[in-house]
């Protein structure tokens with residue numbers, strides 16, 4: 001069973017059908033499938049979470065659903081290290097201010113399930129079925145996670161996955177972030193997620209550039225991490241960012257600035273409302289210059305509509321043609337109809 005952004009399920013289905021999966025139950029933001037051969041659960045650009053299904057239950061009372069969950073895991077001989085409970089995305093990210101992740105209902109249900117499983121043990125002995133002390137904790141790498149997806153509050157899907165990469169350790173694949181200050185825009189969370197997911201070794205004192213920086217959510221995150229930051233955007237920055245002693249604003253379009261402005265910068269974030277072809281051509285010019293020495297790029301590629309994902313391979317080939325060391329692409333949990341490319345130069 002897989003979760004993705006509301007609207008991206010068509011792309012997920014196309015991808016996994018090509019890999020020989022037979023589609024089963026699905027809803028916007030949620031896809032299940034079967035395979036005739038033993039297979040690892042699918043992964044891909046638009047797949048936010050993936051788990052081996054353990055069954056599902058429908059009913060009006062959570063106590064009934066918890067009984068069905070207990071029955072579904074009654075034969076498990078190995079305890080679960082973590083319990084993750086989250087809702088499928090109920091609408092497109094950003095629409096009506098919707099943000100993915102654990103909402104009030106799923107937090108309450110998570111507590112109920114956690115307490116409901118209190119008296120359950122593994123099939124072969126006296127070990128409690130859950131090892132965690134509360135639900136929805138970040139899993140350690142290698143931990144075994146019991147997943148419950150609220151496809152609707154009255155319809156739950158059960159599954160399990162082994163945590164390894166960062167997004168598989170986060171409940172529902174959504175990074176839990178506690179901002180130090182009120183973020184200036186939701187791009188704060190998107191930047192935080194892209195930085196964590198990329199694994200880039202960004203350190204205090206590094207110089208980072210953001211193209212498409214206004215009003216300044218992402219720059220706020222970079223400044224909070226102790227970096228020196230250059231923001232490039234014809235639009236105005238929020239004064240809380242503009243007045244920061246480690247911030248410089250160039251009120252211009254990225255393509256119009258001389259490359260020497262970016263001398264000494266290690267990291268480049270791009271979040272401008274520009275089509276990917278034009279964005280990538282600007283980034284190539286910035287990277288492919290003797291004046292610059294970027295180590296890592298986090299490029300938001302705005303799809304506009306999901307049909308445009310058909311261009312992804314072409315965009316990736318173009319990035320690879322710069323001779324980069326590593327390229328990974330993912331629709332981050334906090335991405336709207338867009339994907340993030342993490343590029344090690």
Ligand SMILES: C[S@@+](CC[C@H](N)C(=O)[O-])C[C@H]1O[C@@H](n2cnc3c(N)ncnc32)[C@H](O)[C@@H]1O
Nearest residue numbers: 185187212214215216217218253254271272273
């Ligand atoms: C989604 S907003 C960026 C949000 C921002 N990253 C934040 O953290 O708050 C997109 C921005 O791209 C800017 N933009 C559009 N074309 C641009 C270009 N060619 N160069 C730089 N910025 C551009 C727009 O002015 C707009 O402020």
